[in-house]
Amino acid sequence: MRASRFFISTLKEAPSDAEIVSHKLMLRAGMIKRLGSGIYTYMPMGLRIIRKVENIIREEMNRAGAIELLMPVVQPAELWQETGRWDKMGPELMRVKDRHGRDFAIQPTSEEVITDVVRNDIKSYRQLPINFYHIQTKFRDERRPRFGLMRGREFTMKDAYSFDRDVAGMQRSYQIMYDAYVRIFERFGLQFRAVAADNGAIGGSGSHEFHVIADTGEDALVYSPESDYAANMEAAEAVAPATPRAAPSQPLTRTPTPGKAKCEAVAELLNLPLQQTVKSIVLAVDSEEAGTQVWLLMLRGDHDLNEVKAAKVPGLANYRFATESEIVEHFGTRPGYLGPIGTKKPVRVVADRTVAAMSDFVCGANEEDFHFTGANWGRDLPEPEVADLRNVVAGDPSPDGRGRLAIQRGIEVGHVFQLGTRYSEDMQATYLDETGKPQLMQMGCYGIGVTRILGAAIEQNFDDKGIIWPAAIAPFQVVLCPMGYDRSEMVRTETDRLYDALIAAGVDVILDDRGERPGVMFADWELIGVPHRVVIGERGLKEGKLEYQGRRDAAATAVAVAEMPAFVRARLAA
Template structure:
């Protein structure tokens, strides 16, 4: 490819709405342009990187035995109504009607459609297992699209769906896909972690997210530096920080705490560690008839509630934060002075596992400006229901017993789910087993955000000059920059020769024949992030040399002109093999 025949749309400034580095650099490098909120054109440079990501994904998916198909972006409402997600999915599901007033959705995902394929096409256990995948455009009507391709409304996704005979077979398929994802993101040159995750609206019984480590990541990743344990913040298990409960040493006393509604302020007033206070979180579960059920969650004063964990507890899947009036009706006081002793109404009390082992602690007295000190389980109030309902914090013990936890930021680029029979049950997707009896197919689901990978890679690979692409997903692997291509026959001939040798060696190279000044030329390719650059000029050629510089190097090195193409080709291939 010659630059004069390619579209290079670099910009000196990023748009004002570009909040993070990847958004700024993708616009400035001429990879994307905004069409509407969360919707982008992918210009030739951007599309080249997308196609390279797709090629890696296709290669590894086929090695893992998955079969490519293509499903429609527009899906009939009936399928979503059948699965139960027509209502449950929420406002991110873009609904529309055709001219006949029939309802459709623009697919954010394809579980319903692929389950419909399976129930129509798969009859016998002999046809299982099977794994279908596609690479296709999705649409999710994000309430506030932001961060460029990281949180867009329209995006390209690889989604795969497996169908197995039973759970044991699914586990084998799941591991095969997990291993394929490790290879995919390794080949893309990304630093990532596979973390245990919550299944969210997809449903199912187990999943892992593949998170690219980056300071600008939206997700908090919990990991143990001395072991393989990793999970996202919603799924990370918080072990009790007290091994056992000490015997009571204090008498319960109603203590004045005027104007001290926060645990931090109460602890300061009483001159005690914050860790001796207990925070009260009040949830409500609506009933078909009558008043909602009130649930009191207790966590240590320095901890935070994990609403995803709470939603997993029996009977709390639809729990919501209680209103102030509901709180006053149940406790007789406004938030800030609440506690489990002396409530107006009976309620369910759930204590975090650390709280359950505390003694001589402080809780609200259910009276404004008062707290109870020296409170103990068993003596002053009944033993609670115990559950893990808090978020982990750095320094907590690792659940695998091999160290302590740390927290970093990550960008989710892929996730694998064990769906089980969630969709096959609701949509009656069955096969006939060896005895001729119908059985539900056991499903798995495996997604990769193709366009999001680009943003994540940039967030991990950039400097003050621009993008630094890993070789495997760079729009070009090498750029040849001749000084005076339009003025020097010697330079032009050598540049053409080197470029031709690179192409013959299978290297994805571009020759910048635009005749730009060196400063402009270098600035463009550093912004675009091509990993390797060869500079050819009259002065160097007089000594039989050309300049080589990796995008990560601060200074160029000299190569023998006759060997330059071969040397750079070897470096590119070595990088791709790592």
């Protein structure tokens, strides 16, 4: 490719609405153009990267035995109504009507459509297992689109769906896809981590997320450096304290805490460690049969509620946070002084594992400006229900018993799910077994955010000059920067010779023949992030040398003219 025949449109400054590094650099490098809120045009430079990402994914999916098809972006509402997701997805699901007034969804994912395909075409156990995938545009009507391609409304995703006879078969298909994902991210050249995850709105029994490691990542990844344990924050288990609860040593005392509504302020006033205080979180569950039930969750003062874990407590699946009027009705005081002792109305108390092991703790006295000190389970209040309710913190013991937990930031770019019969049961996707009896198919689903990979890769690989692409997904692997290409026949001849040699060797190379000044030329390609650069100039040619510089290299390396093609190929292979 010659730059004069390509479209290069770089900017010195990013638009003011660009928020994070990847968003700013992609706009400056001319890879994307904003069309509307969360909607972008992929410019030629950006599209080259997307196609390389897609090609790697396609090669590994095919290698894993998945079969490519293409499902429509617009899907009839009836399929989504069969599974209940037409209502459950809420406003994130973009709904449209055709000219006849019929409802359709602009797909955010394709479980319903692929299940409909399979239930109509797969009849016998002899046709299983099978795995279909496609790479297609998706749309999710994010409430607040931001961060460019990281959280846009329209995006490209690879989604795959496996169908098996039984759970063991589903688990084998899941492992095949998990292994394929590891190969995909290794080929991308990105530092990543696979972590156990919560299934969320997709449903099913088990899942793993794949995260690109980046300090700017939105997600907290929990892992043990001493073992293979890894999970996202939502799924990471906080194990119960190993030591038994100590016997009470203090009397229960109603203690004045004027104006101190937060655990931190109470601990400071009473000159106690924050770890001796307990915070109260009040939830409510509404039902037609029982009306509204109020729950009190108790966490240690320095811990945070994990809302996903709370929803897994039996009876709390559809919880909401209680209103202030409900809190006053049940506790007799406003938030800030709440506790389990002496509530105005009965509430259901659930203590986090850590709190259940505490003695002589501090909690609200259900009276403004007062807390109880010396509170103890069994003596001052009944033993509670106990559940894992909190986010883990660095230094917690690993759930596998090997080492202490560490936390790093990551950007989710892939997710694999064991769905089981979540969709096949709703949509009656069955096959006939060896005895001729119908059985529900066991499903898995597997997604990669194709366009999100671009943003995540940049968040992991950039410097003050611009992007640093891994060679496998760079828009071009090598850029040739001739000094005076339009003025020097010597430079032009040697540049063309090198260009032809690299093309013949299968190297994805671009020749910058635009006639730009060296400073402009170098700045453009450093911003764009091409990982390998060769400079051709008269002075060097007279000495029989060319200059090579890797995007991460601090200085250039002089290489003999005749040796440069082999040198570049060796660097690419490395």
